[in-house]
Amino acid sequence: MLKRRSENKTNSNRTDEKVIDAEELEIVRESLQELDDSLLGPTILRYFCDLNSKEVGQILGLKASTVRSRLREARMILAKRLLERGVKP
Amino acid sequence: MDRSCEDIKEILVDYADGQLSQSESNKIAEHLAECEHCREMLEALRRSLELAEVVWEDGLAEAKEIRAPSPRKARKIRWPRYAAVAAGILLMLTTSIIWRALVRPAEKEISFAEIERRITEAGTAARLLAAAELLAEYPEAEAIVKEQYRYIVETYPETVAAAQAKLKIQ
Numbered sequence: 001m002l003k004r005r006s007e008n009k010t011n012s013n014r015t016d017e018k019v020i021d022a023e024e025l026e027i028v029r030e031s032l033q034e035l036d037d038s039l040l041g042p043t044i045l046r047y048f049c050d051l052n053s054k055e056v057g058q059i060l061g062l063k064a065s066t067v068r069s070r071l072r073e074a075r076m077i078l079a080k081r082l083l084e085r086g087v088k089p
Numbered sequence: 090m091d092r093s094c095e096d097i098k099e100i101l102v103d104y105a106d107g108q109l110s111q112s113e114s115n116k117i118a119e120h121l122a123e124c125e126h127c128r129e130m131l132e133a134l135r136r137s138l139e140l141a142e143v144v145w146e147d148g149l150a151e152a153k154e155i156r157a158p159s160p161r162k163a164r165k166i167r168w169p170r171y172a173a174v175a176a177g178i179l180l181m182l183t184t185s186i187i188w189r190a191l192v193r194p195a196e197k198e199i200s201f202a203e204i205e206r207r208i209t210e211a212g213t214a215a216r217l218l219a220a221a222e223l224l225a226e227y228p229e230a231e232a233i234v235k236e237q238y239r240y241i242v243e244t245y246p247e248t249v250a251a252a253q254a255k256l257k258i259q
Contacts, residue, residue, distance in 0.1 A: 020143060028140040047138060048145045049216050058240050059220045061233040072102040078141060079133035 024082065031081045039074040042067050093120060097127050105134045207247070214250035217241050221254070 032040065045056040046067070053064040053071070060067070097120050103109050104117045121128050221237040224230045238254040245251050 020140070024136070025140050025143060028137055029144045031137075032141060032144055043141070044145065045220070048142065049220075051213070051216060055213065055217065058237060059217065059224070059233075061230075061236075068103070068108075071106075072099075075102045075105075075134055075138065076098070078137035079130060082133045082137050082140075083129065 023085075027082055027085050028078060031078050035074060035077065039070050039077070042070045043074045046071055094124060094127055097121075097124075098130065101127065101131055102134060105131060105138075210245050211248045211250065214241050214245035214248040214254075217245075218250040218254055221257075 035043070041060055042056050042062070045051050045059060046053065051059070053067040056062070057064045057067045062070075097117060100109065100113070100117070104114060109117065121131065217237060218241055221234050221241070224237070225234045235258060238258045241248075241254040242251045242258070
């Protein structure tokens with residue numbers, strides 16, 4: 001899948017088009033793997049299972065406000081890693 | 090980065106997720122119009138989430154290819170992946186049951202809003218149930234799991250997942 005996406009990027013000459021960049025993808029993949037479980041669980045349930053913060057809290061036994069703060073922390077880690085590695089969005 | 094950037098950073102994720110009030114969003118938008126640093130951070134937040142979704146989808150595709158993982162292999166794979174796969178299957182099952190019920194000659198007309206509400210509730214309940222069942226594999230989570238089953242029964246009483254959850258706590 002990654003290879004196919006890389007090929008798509010190579011075939012595209014448009015610089016303004018949002019494409020999946022293999023390097024960026026690898027950075028995010030590594031960042032997700034390194035995320036603490038306390039941050040990864042809420043992130044996956046909230047953004048990829050389409051649950052709201054209250055429902056995520058119900059599953060994980062957390063207050064919705066705690067879920068929100070963990071989501072903020074996780075998202076900032078992912079975003080900063082992308083910027084630190086010199087990849088301009 | 091000045092002080093206002095530090096303040097903005099605290100709620101930039103909420104802004105990106107559309108969780109702020111209109112007035113709060115307007116304040117952030119005003120700051121973003123003048124601050125390149127925060128604009129970059131916002132774009133990085135959005136971009137990283139898009140890419141994380143791609144990573145997640147790739148992970149799901151891999152998980153679906155695993156037919157019978159050995160116990161040792163299963164332990165290495167983080168449970169949320171399986172939760173999503175299980176939830177997806179449950180969602181399809183639940184949706185198909187509702188669909189079959191809906192295409193029968195109905196005694197009264199059901200609005201599209203009602204159909205959408207039922208499907209949404211069924212999907213949410215199924216996801217919650219799938220996650221609870223996976224957590225049930227961990228003895229230390231017993232209390233949370235029972236609470237979760239009760240929550241499904243009370244909040245989504247009309248769903249298939251609620252019926253299944255009811256059996257679990259009986």
